[in-house]
Amino acid sequence: MKDGESMENAVVVKNLTKRYEGFTLDHVSFQIPTGSVVGFVGENGAGKSTTILAILGIIPADEGEVELLGHKIRERRKDSKDVDISQDESWREQIGVVFDGCNLSTELNLKYISKIMKNIYRTWDEERFLKYINKFELPMNKKIKELSKGMKMKLSIAVALSHDSRLLILDEATSGLDPVIRSEILDIFREFIEDGEHTVFLSSHITSDIEKIADYVMLIHKGKLLLTENKDELLYNYGIVKCTRKQAALIPEGLIAGKEENEFGVNVLVKDRQGLMESRFPKEAEKVSESQFALDRASIEDVMLYFVRSAGGH
Amino acid sequence: MKGLVLKDLYYLKGFLKQYFLVAAFLTAWSVFLKNSSFMVTYLLVMGNTLLLSTSSMDEAVYFNRFALTMPVSRKMLVQSKYILLILIETSALLVGLLFGFFLELSPYRFNGASRWVTTSFDWSGNVILFVLFVGVSSVTLPVVFKLGVEKARNIYVIVMLGLAVLIFGGLKLCQMAGISLEALKRLEEVPPVEFVTVLLALCAAVVVISYRISLRMIRNKEL
Numbered sequence: 001m002k003d004g005e006s007m008e009n010a011v012v013v014k015n016l017t018k019r020y021e022g023f024t025l026d027h028v029s030f031q032i033p034t035g036s037v038v039g040f041v042g043e044n045g046a047g048k049s050t051t052i053l054a055i056l057g058i059i060p061a062d063e064g065e066v067e068l069l070g071h072k073i074r075e076r077r078k079d080s081k082d083v084d085i086s087q088d089e090s091w092r093e094q095i096g097v098v099f100d101g102c103n104l105s106t107e108l109n110l111k112y113i114s115k116i117m118k119n120i121y122r123t124w125d126e127e128r129f130l131k132y133i134n135k136f137e138l139p140m141n142k143k144i145k146e147l148s149k150g151m152k153m154k155l156s157i158a159v160a161l162s163h164d165s166r167l168l169i170l171d172e173a174t175s176g177l178d179p180v181i182r183s184e185i186l187d188i189f190r191e192f193i194e195d196g197e198h199t200v201f202l203s204s205h206i207t208s209d210i211e212k213i214a215d216y217v218m219l220i221h222k223g224k225l226l227l228t229e230n231k232d233e234l235l236y237n238y239g240i241v242k243c244t245r246k247q248a249a250l251i252p253e254g255l256i257a258g259k260e261e262n263e264f265g266v267n268v269l270v271k272d273r274q275g276l277m278e279s280r281f282p283k284e285a286e287k288v289s290e291s292q293f294a295l296d297r298a299s300i301e302d303v304m305l306y307f308v309r310s311a312g313g314h
Numbered sequence: 315m316k317g318l319v320l321k322d323l324y325y326l327k328g329f330l331k332q333y334f335l336v337a338a339f340l341t342a343w344s345v346f347l348k349n350s351s352f353m354v355t356y357l358l359v360m361g362n363t364l365l366l367s368t369s370s371m372d373e374a375v376y377f378n379r380f381a382l383t384m385p386v387s388r389k390m391l392v393q394s395k396y397i398l399l400i401l402i403e404t405s406a407l408l409v410g411l412l413f414g415f416f417l418e419l420s421p422y423r424f425n426g427a428s429r430w431v432t433t434s435f436d437w438s439g440n441v442i443l444f445v446l447f448v449g450v451s452s453v454t455l456p457v458v459f460k461l462g463v464e465k466a467r468n469i470y471v472i473v474m475l476g477l478a479v480l481i482f483g484g485l486k487l488c489q490m491a492g493i494s495l496e497a498l499k500r501l502e503e504v505p506p507v508e509f510v511t512v513l514l515a516l517c518a519a520v521v522v523i524s525y526r527i528s529l530r531m532i533r534n535k536e537l
Contacts, residue, residue: 053379053536056382058379058382058383058536059536059537060534060536089385089386089387092383092384092385092386093385095383097380097383099376099379101375101376102375103375103377103379103380104321104375104380105321105371105372105375105377106374106375107324107325107328107371108324108325112320112321112324115320115324116317116320116321116324117317118317119316119317120317120318120385120386121384121385122385169383
């Protein structure tokens, strides 16, 4: 997910910066390949929502360039100033966005919502909307205020998918939902990207969801992008070494991604489990201590926690 | 654009029952007094209040932020509220005018035949009220976009009170200072059509200025 032409990427972000008092989204750069699911993880307040809102132009960024589905949203001018250049809103037809919660008037029912959306999206597909409504078993005549949180989220997803959306952006859309509903929703995202032309950018602090569905994982902490990795490679390569302090000192510096000391010893997150086992570490570790070290696979949550702690947070 | 206005109209549909209930009471009251100005004032005040309610709901569910993820621009968000303002207040004026017209119809005998005519119906007075309330909303809408609905509600109340103080206080001061108000009475000599045309032109100018200010307010706002 590092190099490639913009046509191959649904999202291209370069040096996106937004400064607030006490928080800066700091020169964030990444690319999201078309046809993939990218999980955007980080603790609350890390900068996930700010990134998403700045990409969509909902909050004005201070610096940076953004390209969505081949449309330049922000670019660098010749005088080196980055400006919003999007006057035409038609590109938004191809983007579906779901925030945490339903953003439609609580007094409306689903019938009205379809009529409203028909007059907002040129590509609104009422049949597809009804199909999702039936699939999600949502009551057509009930007002939004009468729906449960899970139902509201399903409704938001149905709206996001019922027009010509090629890119689905979800900001904490699954937080607060029970595992059954979350699983149903993840199935829908899988269906959505099946043809390889649709892309999902999913921000969440529920790392198990990301682990289930994402192709790539991005980790943000205090406004800085700390990690961008292929999920399978990350889960295969990263490991946690549980060992003594003396053993930990023998781990090659270049393999260490994070460290956590406790009363029993040290837990070290390593970037390359195989590399570690092929190094001199296993033999030397046996020499310096009687107790055996243990090497476990790391989950995305482990990676997130170790990275965040190493970067000086929490 | 149409979708945004529809969204507000569907939301307002929920208020219809209570709206009509009060209107029915005021109808009876107006018929009793043979004066339609209560009704027109009520309809116009409700129009202003309902407009603020739609913005209040938008704020509660972060609709504007969500709208910008759709093919909707900030300009369209502003335009939709001004269209709604004109739509609601014009409807209120038309209903008020019709109501007033029929309320003040009375039988009149001419050459032995009985006819229904309106003798004292003051339609230009209704237009003055319309201009006044559209003007007040034109002050509050930029505040909605800059500071939010709650502050705009306060401004609305302050502007209404300010207007009342200005009009009644001004008249009282004139009386106390012995200033003759005869000059004001000359306004009645202006033909109503010309008078109303000037008022409506003034009202349109105020709305356009307010719209431009609102656009500025929302341009760089984080929604």
